[in-house]
Amino acid sequence: MKIYDAGKVFTGLALFIVFLTAPIWLSGGKSASPPEIRVDTPVIQRLVEKRCIEPTAYMKANHMELLDTWRQAVVREGEPLYVASDGKKYRMSLSGTCLHCHSNKDQFCDRCHNYEGVKPACWSCHVVPQELKG
């Protein structure tokens, strides 16, 4: 079998493999460390039971969908209260409820989001109380 333009093909292939594996050899073969999130804000430290409105595993996997549901309910249906799985009622508000406990956005939300390369658009409108002080 005759390979046409063998020189160009194999050079291109070699370059491609170099680019493809660049993240590995550029970082010296080490893996990035997972993000360290801090949940020791003053409000959380005062809590008796240290849990979010839902269990941590659920929140980790579903907080995006939960916020979406909240947005739909508050803005479009006009209904402001959420009944958690343990029966407790919470006002559906990113700045008012979530950030009330998790007031350290840059050491909590941003740590995982930056690691994953996620840029949620929330913060262009939703106020971060921590950023207002000073």
Added chain:
Amino acid sequence: MLEKALSGGRKYWAWVTFLVVVIGVGFSFYLRQLDYGLGITGMSRNVTWALYIAQFTFLVGVAASAVMLVLPYYLHNYKAFGRVTILGEFLAVSAVLMCLTFIIVDLGQPARAFNILIYPTPSSILFWDMIVLNGYLLLNILIGWTVLSSERKSIPPPGWVKPLIYISIPWAISIHTVTAFIYAGLPGRSFWLTAIMAPRFLASAFASGPALLILLCLILRKFARFHTEKEPIQTLAKIVTYSLVISIFFVVMEIFTVFYSQVPEHMQSFKYLFVGLHGHYAMVPWMWSAVVLAGIALVILINPRTRKNETLLAISCAAVFISLWIEKGLGLVVTGFIPSPLEKITEYSPTGPEILITVGVWAMGLLVLTILYKVALSVKVEMEG
């Protein structure tokens, strides 16, 4: 067939390079607009649609005018249009692409543009405009490309093209009517609230589109050695003439209704356009220029002897195009906001970045037109010679 656009002389490549540079400049200013916001334009709280939407409104007419070639050729077998119909269809493609681009460029949150598809709202005219514009784009690409490639293979076009061609005729009318409905259905803007908004749009479309097409044919004759016969050009010229007459008649109708009834709400915007309102008269020189240009064009076009003189014809077509670009572009769009619902007069003038972005989009349209015409002309020349 697209590879035909990759081979051309020095003038061709110089033109293409020039267009690419202009597009690049326009795009870089668009990035600045994305960063700063639409405030980088001359728009204000009271004048919220301006240069971009004016271009969209005018170009929708140019796009619709392809029907003025398709209808005689396909419906009535007018053989004289045989070589130019493809030029009309490809002009429609380029014009609709410009329309869609101007709309995107005008959006405050363009990343959310797909919300129109995710949350369809049939009560909104913009929803229907999106459907008809994209449909018309698809129709013209399919029809033009298929018929051209069949011609190249010396075989008749496939059977499914015929119904598409027939659909494209009322569809062309629809893109313009729907765009007119954007304006004509708003209760608070009395300048636009007129039943003849859609007829006016159609008349000015059928004047400005074929006028541009005549100019393009004459340019192609000179620079691309593509000779269009006298007959199709003269027929197009007659179409421009009658459409211009009807277009002017419609404007006169508006002026009579408004000034004879003496209703202040209706008179104000027309006063602003032609004599100024409360000391504001930025549009007045533009509108009178449009009137003068239309008058010159009318005189040349009505007289058959001057119409047959292709130099004078070219001048009158340019005059028609520019006059209608003024009257149907900024003259229509910005004036709808003057005076504001609270009787304020906020004048508008475009900013530098706004103009450069606009020119960039026009350059994109011209590039698409150039490429499509290069393909079409190459095929025609190949088949005929």
Added chain:
Amino acid sequence: MKSTRRTFLKIAGLSLLGIGTKPVLDAFAAGEEAKIIKAPEALKAKRWAMVINLKKKCPEECRDCVEACHTIHNVPEFGNSKDEIKWIWNEPYGDVFPDQENKYIGGGIQERPVIVLCNHCDNPPCVRVCPTKATFKRADGIVMMDYHRCIGCRFCVAGCPFGARSMNFRDPRTFIRKITPNFSTRTKGVVEKCNFCEERLAVGLLPACVEACRERMAFGDLTDPGSEVRKLLEANFTIRRKPHLGTQPQVYYIV
């Protein structure tokens, strides 16, 4: 069947479609129902409306209602009329009611500033034209804005006969004098307007402007004959802005 490039591409295309089916079906699969309820202390109505008493002249230079609204809603101050955003403000009588002026109207009413805001019409043209339902009408009559969905096309601004809507031509964040943390700001590229303080109604409070000026403004449920607004409408002659357009504005002015 002859194995040609075309056949290969057809099969490849179909396979891609097939592979894509499961994720699409998963996305449409029913999730768990979240429990959402209304707040018990919310103010409820079938048709919210506002009455403004123009017979009581506003004090010179008073901006209480404007300040109350613009502060709690993080409305920016750009300092120029081009980028200006306002939810509530005042205008001369002749500009607000262009059909109602004549040289001889008495009572000095033509010299008075008139407070204007979104009228939360019953038949709103802005809702009709919005291509994404980013502005929509609630069951209680409030015309709402969903800033998440707005694409910034400004069709609603063109559609509003009252000039009540403002477009964010720039990023407003740095132009807000003092941010109120429990209400969001908006971002560049969306349209905003008065929301009849629906976030305050949801917790049992009256709109901020009304609370700032109880002697000139009243708010309540039009369908409730005992409400303040109904009583005021019974007892006084009122006019609305541009009624001939049929938008059914729900802000009534006592003249």
